[in-house]
Amino acid sequence: MSTDISSQSQNTQPDGRVLLVGCGNMGFAMLKGWIEQGTPANRIDVVEPNDDLRQRAAGTGASVHADVADIIDGEAPAMAIIAVKPQMMARVLAAYKPFAAAGTTFVSVAAGTLLGTIEGALGQGSAVIRCMPNTPAAVGKGMMVCCANEAVTDKARAVCETLLSSSGSVAFVEEERLMDAVTGVSGSGPAYVFHFIEAMAEAGVKSGLPEELSKELAIQTVYGAAAYARSSDEDPGQLRSNVTSPNGTTAAALDVLMGTGRLRELVAEAVEAAAERSRELSRD
Numbered sequence: 001m002s003t004d005i006s007s008q009s010q011n012t013q014p015d016g017r018v019l020l021v022g023c024g025n026m027g028f029a030m031l032k033g034w035i036e037q038g039t040p041a042n043r044i045d046v047v048e049p050n051d052d053l054r055q056r057a058a059g060t061g062a063s064v065h066a067d068v069a070d071i072i073d074g075e076a077p078a079m080a081i082i083a084v085k086p087q088m089m090a091r092v093l094a095a096y097k098p099f100a101a102a103g104t105t106f107v108s109v110a111a112g113t114l115l116g117t118i119e120g121a122l123g124q125g126s127a128v129i130r131c132m133p134n135t136p137a138a139v140g141k142g143m144m145v146c147c148a149n150e151a152v153t154d155k156a157r158a159v160c161e162t163l164l165s166s167s168g169s170v171a172f173v174e175e176e177r178l179m180d181a182v183t184g185v186s187g188s189g190p191a192y193v194f195h196f197i198e199a200m201a202e203a204g205v206k207s208g209l210p211e212e213l214s215k216e217l218a219i220q221t222v223y224g225a226a227a228y229a230r231s232s233d234e235d236p237g238q239l240r241s242n243v244t245s246p247n248g249t250t251a252a253a254l255d256v257l258m259g260t261g262r263l264r265e266l267v268a269e270a271v272e273a274a275a276e277r278s279r280e281l282s283r284d
């Protein structure tokens with residue numbers, strides 16, 4: 001399988017402007033990541049109809065617009081990132097066809113919307129990259145997995161990688177069908193981890209800890225464990241084993257979490273449910 005993972009910025013900047021269409025939860029997380037990691041705000045345009053969200057985007061220094069009509073007659077951007085709901089994609093893409101014809105590379109983050117569907121809406125031969133990001137992009141710690149169609153040039157792919165790498169790690173997959181499982185693991189994944197943090201914090205309160213302290217312990221433990229797993233040469237199973245003294249406290253807890261049909265099966269079921277929903281969206 002051709003899967004290329006990189007967390008390094010290449011020295012490849014867009015030749016023109018960058019356009020972000022939709023600046024809600026995911027769009028804003030990416031925008032924040034780009035700007036905080038050094039992409040000049042004066043090279044970014046944002047189209048977002050919601051007044052409050054548009055003002056929030058304006059706070060980053062990017063140029064903001066309420067409607068495509070404000071920009072469509074201007075210079076075509078080098079790259080347009082589309083971050084609207086999957087159900088909005090057909091209508092939104094139709095409005096950006098002139099940019100596709102002028103050579104803009106489109107990057108869609110919509111779950112389940114296929115490369116072929118996007119290319120069909122923009123015009124055959126349009127350059128399209130599907131990307132599944134996640135919201136830790138807001139702090140430069142996202143996981144951005146991409147899949148490009150044949151019209152995407154090597155240069156555009158490199159530019160996309162440079163831009164996205166300011167939001168976190170970037171991987172490219174060649175087989176589009178993998179995007180469903182990617183969505184189940186890293187796209188939706190932050191929600192599972194946030195839920196785990198909630199559950200840990202609530203459990204701490206039940207065991208007698210003050211609420212604020214319990215929340216801090218849960219967050220710092222997940223943060224520290226992830227940072228340690230990221231930097232360690234040992235795999236997560238070994239790191240778990242290193243915490244687990246024979247007949248100790250961790251073993252008592254893991255007997256609960258790892259007993260028959262517990263966390264591992266539950267997580268597999270959750271990831272598959274997300275992947276299946278992604279497949280369903282691609283058939284809508």
Ligand SMILES: NC(=O)c1ccc[n+]([C@@H]2O[C@H](COP(=O)([O-])OP(=O)(O)OC[C@H]3O[C@@H](n4cnc5c(N)ncnc54)[C@H](OP(=O)(O)O)[C@@H]3O)[C@@H](O)[C@H]2O)c1
Pocket residue numbers: 021022023024025026027047048049050053083084085086088092109110111132133134135187188
């Ligand atoms: N949230 C995540 O963690 C995540 C992760 C990976 C991928 N995604 C994908 O990212 C996309 C956006 O998700 P989200 O959670 O960010 O949704 P969201 O918070 O609802 O953001 C979408 C934004 O797009 C705006 N919009 C609607 N029509 C538009 C138009 N014609 N031009 C420009 N903007 C328009 C919406 O405004 P209104 O609300 O006024 O309609 C909204 O503010 C989805 O396709 C999703 O699958 C999300």
